[in-house]
Amino acid sequence: MASDVAHAHDVHAHEEHHEHHDTFITKYIFSTDHKMIAKQFLITGILWAFVGGLLSILFRLKLGFPDMDYSWLKPLLGKWVAIQDNGTGQLDPEFYLAMVTMHGTIMVFFVLTAGLSGTFSNFLIPLQIGARDMASGFLNMLSYWFFFASSMIMLASFFLDGGPAAGGWVVYPPLSALPQALKGSGSGMTYWLVAMTLFIVSSLLGGINYITTVINLRTKGMTFSRLPLTIWAFFITAIIGLLSFPVLFSAALLLVFDRSLGTSFYLSDIFINGQALDHTGGSAILFQHLFWFLGHPEVYIVLLPALGITSEIIATNARKPIFGYKAMIGSILGIAILSFIVWAHHMFVTGMDPFLGSIFMFLTLIIAVPSAVKAFNYITTLWRGNIRYTPAMLFSIGLVSLFISGGVTGIILGNNALDIYLHDTYYVVAHFHLVMGSASFFGMVAGIYHWFPKMFGRMMDEKLGYIHFWMTFIGVYLVFFPMHFIGIAGFPRRYYEFSAYAAFRDEVYLNLNSFISIAAAVTFGAQLIFGFNFFYSIFRGKRATQNPWNSNALEWTSPINAGHGNWEGQIPFVYRWAYDYSKPNCEKDGFTDFIPQNVPYSMTPHSNLPHENEMIELEKEEMIPHDTTLETLSLLAKK
């Protein structure tokens, strides 16, 4: 054991030596430090979020104000705005579809997968489990740069002659396979496929690293039953990603073959542009099965990290242990397993066997149970707490509300009989934007506010954070709640305008659509406040203290601006779970209302629970003699 500690010192000294030689390139660009890579993911993700958001505002203008003159956007959109004879500008219907498609792709993959998982898994896994870095810093670096390359290719596709991919973010063939069916299915789709392939590589490299790190590099005492829920969420998310992304890759690969090599995996019996194609025997539905085999778990890849982050933030700021720690882990596992066997609920009306539809309805509605358990546990965590509203806490509470509000409509949509009418309407748009889009976005923003001091050593402005939260929270509800009404009226998704149908022509619908668009624009405006606050605070924010939120988790024991390696000297050992907040009698042990994870039970005799007292013997024998961090700790406790 002693040699272990000595070894840790060696490693540290070794790394210290290296750091003096860091150049700009090795520190900020090709960095192998997980903290820097996390920041790279974060900033790329934020930039993408603004692009994705702006796209939604551009197409919402068309939906909210169908007769609007687009000519003022000509400088931005170029040839995609056609000037009519009367001088007014019309948005090109195919570019409308392209914007819808890119909004979905960017938000789901680049913002809520890379921006959320990439940032916080990278940043928090080593810091919260007590590791010096990821298992492979090099693979981690590659993971970011594959993502960056993917980003650049996706961005470049906007400037292609035929525009970017336009067949919806689900890119169902044959539409996405045939350039003669849609301009965006030409080189735009090729770029999309190449970008997504690189993205999958990035995801897999990241995922392997997260899993390996969590399994192998936990500090002494950090058992799985002591892991913070953030790490549980990231860990399971990485496993889901590792199992499902390869399926998307195979789906994409077969689509590439169909597009370029003349195979017929998805194509059959097609007559288009006056020509019968040679493809026979393929199944367009096969693609949907493959796509949603990733696509549905993807929902949880996006959502679970946000829920993990929320668990941590709610417990910390309610000053209470998370309620039902084991049930939370159980529900994460339940959701993860079930997420692989519900995919066909996206396909109830594709003509699949009605019996199969029934099976998938049953499985789908089972997944509502662990989700409900999570929501109830969050609410109980708040019960009899002593809640402090940091911006992070506000966004976490907002997340729980959005998760519930969007989640309950899943019960309607998962019911295949009811789904017949609602499938592909705005009801679905409202549902997933609340439960997956907004909820995950809130989790990401909450995480940024909460861990900003750890990332940059400075605080973000709280008042701006409050304004940002209230505008966003109100805005999100004003945008997506009315969409349920529009959806119940049967409005289809991905429509450029609705005036062709008598059923959708009513001034109330028109007004509601205008209202949604205005609310969306204002909500987007509120994000500029966040952008300002974020970049301003990096350089000018108030300097952070070491543990600004009085949190138990291990990351706050590392220095304020930790170098590569995270801790100077020995990595702290872990003696307890991360949720000892407001433990009875803890003040008798010299603690205010929280006992960090690196405090041994032997230092807190008054507040220990009976089964924790039993641990004292073990920790005295096995751990305390080797723990060099305890001296400073006991000094702190006395203070």
Add this chain to the structure above:
Amino acid sequence: MNSLIITLIVVLVLAVFLIIFRISNLASILRSKGKDNEEIDTTANNINAYLFLLLPLLGTIAAFWYASKHATLWGQPDAVQHGAAYDSLSKIAHIVVILMFLVTNAALFYFTFKYRHKKDNKATFYPDNLKLEIVWTIVPAVILTVLVFAGWKLWRDVTKEAPSNAMLIEVMGKQFNWIARYSGADNKLGGFNFRYTDDINEMGLDFTDKNVNDDFQATELHLVKGKPVRLQIRARDVLHSVSFPHFRQKMDAVPGQPTKMWFIPTKTTEEMREELRKNPEYLKPDPNTTKGKPEDVKARWETFDYELVCQEICGRGHFSMRMRVIVHDEDDYKKWLAAQKPFVETNKEYVAKKIEAITKTKAGKVSMEDSKKVSKTN
């Protein structure tokens, strides 16, 4: 009007910027006082807590008020036999989920408000409770099971085999319109082959199939009140989706994989218009008719039509890929039917030429295969 709204948006956004500017100023002044951050700012904390209590309450009231104000507008009127069952299941399920939504959100926001930070307060250490966990695992599970079985019953009714007396019609989607093919007196659809498709024979009919002879095509869907209709659905180029909001039915159209649906319309178009006339929401003008002369303005009930809505993204014209659906009573339908002529009759010359071509290529294929066999044996 539009420019006014846009100006409003711009003004709002600018106002947001102004607020940023002022607040960051104020914040920096506060910061310069060098106050210790250990103290929690109770005022700000309380403001947030009260907002959590008030705003969701106001929002919920506003949403319910608005929803009930236009209660007769939201769902499309139903005109199908399973419509009442669908609508009542939808209603029950919505009442259940709205209750869940209200109760859980109310608990969330009330606790958030009630347990806001107070000086000298201490949170209760309450890490778990097995009984509670079991209760709120089982209660949602039971509620869901009930809903699942109700939905399952309806799903089976809607997706079971069509009755044998059902009228058979084929609907084909292509970029960007729908074509219906009626099976004629024999109620049998003739075969097709996508390779036979051209500008005239848009559905690729196989004229060597005798069943084709009485099939006729139309770009409108004509149905009979009270008579089951079975639709055979296909797509010629990319995915489309046949959606009938008023008949509570939807099914994708897939190239190479025909799909099907059936339903029983219960109200003729005329009857539905008369019914809607009693609904104040449908007395309002149709926005499409208000741009011309005042005498052209029509009420929504007057312009009402059953419609086939394309509900799967299919390209540039997706948003306008509509087919009008007319439900007749028996007599009206017969009148319409009498005016329809089979495709084979109206395109005699074309059909004769095609039959010749088809038989030739078939014969050609046979002889080629024969010659192959011969060369092999050699």
